[in-house]
Amino acid sequence: MMQTTEKKRVTLQDIAARTGVSVNTVSHALRNKSDISAETCRRIQEAAREMGYTGNQIARSLRSGRTHIIAVILGGLSNPFYGILSDAIQDAAAFKRYTVMVMCSRDDPELELQLAEEAIARCADGVILFPSQGSQKTIERFQEAKMPFVLVARTPAEGIADAVVWDETGAAYLATRHLIESGHRKLAYVSDNDVIYSSEHRMEGFRKACDASGIPESDRCYLKFSGSNGTSENGSQWMETLQASLTDLKQKGFNGLFVFCDVEAWHILQALDHSDQVSRSDFGIVSIDNLESALAFPVPLCSIGYSFKEIADNSIRLLRKRIHGDTSAPQKVVLPVELVCRGSCGRS
Amino acid sequence: MMQTTEKKRVTLQDIAARTGVSVNTVSHALRNKSDISAETCRRIQEAAREMGYTGNQIARSLRSGRTHIIAVILGGLSNPFYGILSDAIQDAAAFKRYTVMVMCSRDDPELELQLAEEAIARCADGVILFPSQGSQKTIERFQEAKMPFVLVARTPAEGIADAVVWDETGAAYLATRHLIESGHRKLAYVSDNDVIYSSEHRMEGFRKACDASGIPESDRCYLKFSGSNGTSENGSQWMETLQASLTDLKQKGFNGLFVFCDVEAWHILQALDHSDQVSRSDFGIVSIDNLESALAFPVPLCSIGYSFKEIADNSIRLLRKRIHGDTSAPQKVVLPVELVCRGSCGRS
DNA sequence: TATCGTTACATTATCGTTAATGTGGTATTA
């Protein structure tokens, strides 16, 4: 009769059986509770080590009601902006013994809601949400489910939830002023198609800076280049459209571009590099995010930076407060920004 | 006496109480098991919907022994290489109803082992591991714990586990040949400090291509620029060292650089861009990974590409086989590669 | 000495499911 040595995973029960105490005693001993004698505690811990005990976090979570998981819902990790922030968030979370579960919404509200549902089903202790345009339902769902959450980077509305953002208006102001100080007097505000929540703040900063320097309304323009992240099949068509727009801008005498974010600025640069009509030297370009500081790209872009670490730390901090039952009014943390000049402004 | 309406989450029990059936019946009805009458099934499902039932995945996992979680252990998401692959893996996993848990090892063997331990504690159904230099212990741990896993991108040794890689030798061969065909006859193999497992294969491809074109040993060299991902504080010092190395190469007449991967090539480009002694035009540069295809960077780099989707799909496929109990010999999938020329080869 | 508190454990309940069985009633078959 062959005995199957199907070695299953070691449980508290196994340790209890071997040491001759109850399961509870083992549990307490391993957690260094004070009601176990030093000698017993040592014996049990030694046995646990010898037997190769690895606690079952699932069982622990079910009983204790805490998973120590923080879900992070963001657009997608192919975007370095999210990649960098994910790393920062993981660091901050790990420091407080939380595990991060990254979920990618592809900026699709429906998928985002599905992910929210999953975060709830998996009993995440809290969620960090990078809202996109259609996050209203997601937010309501979290509120209904009493799931602690923090909004990061954008807030669909004021005061609805804890949020960590940076000074959007100030950033756009700094960027625009940098263009102006670099000698550009006809400025375009360039962004990807959809209006994001932060867009209005950035526009305001752009406007303020123009006003402050006496740039007339006629010397400002707003260019929305639409769709495609440049990787899709219709990428070339999209790029041609963008190139045509840029050529048009140049012909009208516009020479300064404030681009919504670094990723979009890369697309602009790529379009310029592949065009016969326009080139990098035709425009001063400044954008927001300062991704190069974290990536060491060979793409010198003047950009407005902020601290990724501060964003991560504050997100975790606010979230933990809620997880631990805080019910005070929603808090909004606004982080400072700074200009990093790398020459793309075309200062002469 | 105030009644606290502390609305807790709806459970099967609540639904059972309301519909007047047993918990088991509810469970079966919601999973469309065949032993529940159509009418009862409808009633229960309707009640569940009305009450806003969200299953508790933790309880499910504990009972069923399946978490439907796949842990992915990789270097870090700030590296677009990993970001892109994470997205691809999430897509492939989601298709099979798995949730991905990304864990970043920072290429630190100790931290990696810790993450492995956590994957085990959280009862992941399987793990996708991007091994770094010290992954031996991690691999042994997974084997000991009978945790299904797949190695991706690199394999510390042949035949020890399922693996999904691409044709490293072929990639290096193609890259090197591309340099040669672009008119370069003195070639350097450039890579970051540490020897990675895939390094020997790439070196072999480099050697083969040189041999095939009659490049003498004296016209080949191996440059290892060390440490720093370009973002640390000693970044400038590191860059100066790199710049000196490149200047040295130039002076010795080397004009073709085969760089280990795109990310490292960016660092090289950045060093070149910031140097007075050397510039991009001094070298033809070809590397591996073809990240631009997924990122739309304005950094035209000749690179060897492979399909991120294929890597993800195959990883999930192999992993699922193990999860479902397959115990056949370890399988290794080698994906084909192709050259994408973007001009950095300096073809004249 | 009776009461009390403390120490060091054990016992029992519970988290929310799913799996394995149990069961009464009706329809089918021999």
Add this chain to the structure above:
DNA sequence: TAATACCACATTAACGATAATGTAACGATA
């Protein structure tokens, strides 16, 4: 008509831990 087979549910156990109590032994205190 008795045995048998479903059908549609109910009951019970289990997953592996933690939380809430329970308790025997002992020393200290009134």
